[in-house]
Amino acid sequence: MLTVSQISKGFGQKTLFTDISLRLLRGERIGLVGPNGAGKTSLFSIIMGDMEADCGEIELERGTRIGFLPQESAPAGDETVAELATSISPEFTKIYKSLREYPDPDSIERIEAIERFIELDGYNLEAKAKRILAGLAFRNEDYDMPAKTLSGGWIMRAHLARLLVMEPDLLMLDEPTNHLDLETLGWFQNQLKRYSGAILTISHDREFLNAICGGIVEIAHNKLHRYVGNYEKYLKEKAEREAQHLAAYNNQQREIAHLEDFVRRFRAKASKATQAQARLKQLEKMERIAPPESAADTIHFKFPQPQRSGQRIVTLNHVKQAYGEHVVYEDLNIEVEKKQRIVLVGPNGAGKSTLLKIIAEIIPIEAGTRDLGHNVSVGYFSQQRVEVLNMERSVLDEAMDRTSGTGEQSVRSILGAFLFRGDDVFKKVKVLSGGEKSRLALVKLLLAPPNFLLLDEPTTHLDMPSIDALIGALKDYTGTLIFVSHDVHFIRAIAESTTQIQAGEVTHYAGNYDYYLRKSGAESEQSGLIAGLKNARPDGAPTSQGKHQSVSAKERRRIAAEERKSASKARKQAESRVAKAEADILKLETEQAELSKQLEDPSAYADSEAAKDLNIKAARIAKYLEEKNYEWDMAAEELNKLG
Numbered sequence: 001m002l003t004v005s006q007i008s009k010g011f012g013q014k015t016l017f018t019d020i021s022l023r024l025l026r027g028e029r030i031g032l033v034g035p036n037g038a039g040k041t042s043l044f045s046i047i048m049g050d051m052e053a054d055c056g057e058i059e060l061e062r063g064t065r066i067g068f069l070p071q072e073s074a075p076a077g078d079e080t081v082a083e084l085a086t087s088i089s090p091e092f093t094k095i096y097k098s099l100r101e102y103p104d105p106d107s108i109e110r111i112e113a114i115e116r117f118i119e120l121d122g123y124n125l126e127a128k129a130k131r132i133l134a135g136l137a138f139r140n141e142d143y144d145m146p147a148k149t150l151s152g153g154w155i156m157r158a159h160l161a162r163l164l165v166m167e168p169d170l171l172m173l174d175e176p177t178n179h180l181d182l183e184t185l186g187w188f189q190n191q192l193k194r195y196s197g198a199i200l201t202i203s204h205d206r207e208f209l210n211a212i213c214g215g216i217v218e219i220a221h222n223k224l225h226r227y228v229g230n231y232e233k234y235l236k237e238k239a240e241r242e243a244q245h246l247a248a249y250n251n252q253q254r255e256i257a258h259l260e261d262f263v264r265r266f267r268a269k270a271s272k273a274t275q276a277q278a279r280l281k282q283l284e285k286m287e288r289i290a291p292p293e294s295a296a297d298t299i300h301f302k303f304p305q306p307q308r309s310g311q312r313i314v315t316l317n318h319v320k321q322a323y324g325e326h327v328v329y330e331d332l333n334i335e336v337e338k339k340q341r342i343v344l345v346g347p348n349g350a351g352k353s354t355l356l357k358i359i360a361e362i363i364p365i366e367a368g369t370r371d372l373g374h375n376v377s378v379g380y381f382s383q384q385r386v387e388v389l390n391m392e393r394s395v396l397d398e399a400m401d402r403t404s405g406t407g408e409q410s411v412r413s414i415l416g417a418f419l420f421r422g423d424d425v426f427k428k429v430k431v432l433s434g435g436e437k438s439r440l441a442l443v444k445l446l447l448a449p450p451n452f453l454l455l456d457e458p459t460t461h462l463d464m465p466s467i468d469a470l471i472g473a474l475k476d477y478t479g480t481l482i483f484v485s486h487d488v489h490f491i492r493a494i495a496e497s498t499t500q501i502q503a504g505e506v507t508h509y510a511g512n513y514d515y516y517l518r519k520s521g522a523e524s525e526q527s528g529l530i531a532g533l534k535n536a537r538p539d540g541a542p543t544s545q546g547k548h549q550s551v552s553a554k555e556r557r558r559i560a561a562e563e564r565k566s567a568s569k570a571r572k573q574a575e576s577r578v579a580k581a582e583a584d585i586l587k588l589e590t591e592q593a594e595l596s597k598q599l600e601d602p603s604a605y606a607d608s609e610a611a612k613d614l615n616i617k618a619a620r621i622a623k624y625l626e627e628k629n630y631e632w633d634m635a636a637e638e639l640n641k642l643g
Contacts, residue, residue, distance in 0.1 A: 007056035020224035034219035067168035076147040085129040085161040153179035207488035306451035310374030319368035343495035377450035391430035417469035435461035455483035574639040581632035
């Protein structure tokens with residue numbers, strides 16, 4: 001389906017890759033990995049035709065449709081969320097939008113638009129788009145919102161929905177998990193597992209690659225290597241391959257040294273000259289094994305440790321917090337003790353980031369109290385932290401600011417772990433990208449850490465070696481830590497206890513993430529259920545409805561009763577929709593029969609204008625019948641599922 005043949009690409013003195021080739025078959029799922037700067041996104045751009053290779057060819061089978069999700073800054077204009085999610089082709093986008101532009105149901109333009117909409121299977125595509133948007137945590141009322149009013153992360157979700165609706169032959173995804181919470185990520189992974197097309201994805205999320213990929217392609221040291229299996233298998237096979245290569249190289253080097261020593265010792269000796277010459281020819285003909293590529297050094301370092309705190313770190317009593325009318329927390333009570341390592345989990349909009357901001361005093365609380373313990377100093381990391389950077393300093397000077405006892409070389413090593421390498425450390429802060437500023441702010445925080453760290457998605461702009469460096473640093477950290485992350489590998493490495501937040505309700509689990517999954521039943525939710533996602537909101541402000549899960553028998557009985565009540569209500573609503581659709585269909589069929597009689601009467605054509613009106617009315621009723629029959633099908637299908 002896709003063939004990359006001997007592609008090379010460089011920028012100035014820097015070579016990204018040389019003579020790389022790749023073949024992707026239909027239905028294959030390949031993860032593209034490698035250090036930042038290796039050329040992964042550039043290879044995507046070359047395949048998409050947005051960038052020219054220095055040499056080589058890209059071949060696609062005729063008719064192959066590609067769907068592409070960039071890492072950042074997907075476009076959004078005046079279209080609504082639903083229009084963006086259904087923009088699978090220019091024609092469909094135009095027709096779908098035109099239905100809103102012709103509100104008069106009797107206009108010829110609207111009738112013609114509806115007719116073409118039906119021909120393009122528009123009603124099914126619209127319903128499919130709304131199901132996918134719901135899976136990505138959009139609410140019904142969000143569908144008609146202008147997409148450009150959403151945050152960047154939610155715009156990316158809308159584009160992700162568009163690609164899943166489109167179902168192209170090849171999905172090319174550049175860091176698709178960056179803007180997804182854990183629950184939505186589980187839903188998305190299940191969608192990709194059932195996806196029939198091929199997938200080529202760049203990702204720094206190990207668990208994501210393990211879940212969906214059957215092969216890994218690595219770009220490193222200007223070359224491309226392909227491995228069979230998921231990411232864990234790739235790591236194992238790569239280590240075995242490198243060990244075999246090193247052994248073969250060392251054996252050959254020993255043989256070369258032995259032959260060269262013989263030649264050096266005996267080529268001038270008449271009795272041994274012939275043998276020396278034979279060994280010299282053997283050396284000349286030998287196919288030399290290339291030396292092992294120098295792997296990126298695994299950086300191990302220790303950050304300065306913070307001063308000791310008291311046993312109690314922070315206490316929240318009866319805290320209330322809201323965004324306008326949307327209540328986030330009604331009666332929040334939390335106590336955090338020294339050296340705890342807590343991960344906050346729950347859908348986007350549940351209140352995780354809000355809780356971090358409350359603790360860090362970034363936002364004021366409406367009611368209740370927040371009390372810090374003895375000798376507690378708080379450090380909060382989020383995108384907003386970049387505001388504390390001095391834009392006129394160099395990266396190195398900014399990192400060295402306020403550090404004590406850490407030499408320049410050590411700081412440069414730490415900056416290297418967070419992707420500031422070589423001359424990058426002399427760049428002015430003001431010229432850095434948003435992601436680079438975020439990484440620099442993280443370095444500054446860890447170079448002079450307080451004894452209570454609050455981290456909101458610290459791995460978003462890091463590659464895998466940098467994530468490992470951060471994990472190593474946090475494992476050595478002696479203070480208290482609360483964090484939010486969608487990187488399951490990072491969570492499993494760091495978290496020792498888990499706090500679930502859902503619709504403002506807080507449940508504590510005295511165990512790591514896997515313990516939480518077992519106890520909460522979240523594994524079954526991540527297998528495809530989207531319970532709780534209805535409360536997630538694109539504007540980040542959760543509703544005050546919904547309750548968290550509990551493991552108690554009483555709570556399970558209460559939830560079961562609520563579910564039965566909710567199911568009964570949903571069944572009644574579906575029955576009502578079916579009945580209404582049937583009544584509308586019956587009424588329209590009656591009108592259609594009467595119009596048919598009139599049109600069969602020759603006298604109806606005596607007045608040409610009257611005849612024209614009758615035909616327009618007949619066409620309009622026919623289209624209405626199409627719509628109502630579709631509504632009946634959808635309602636009947638829902639009723640059937642509800643039993």
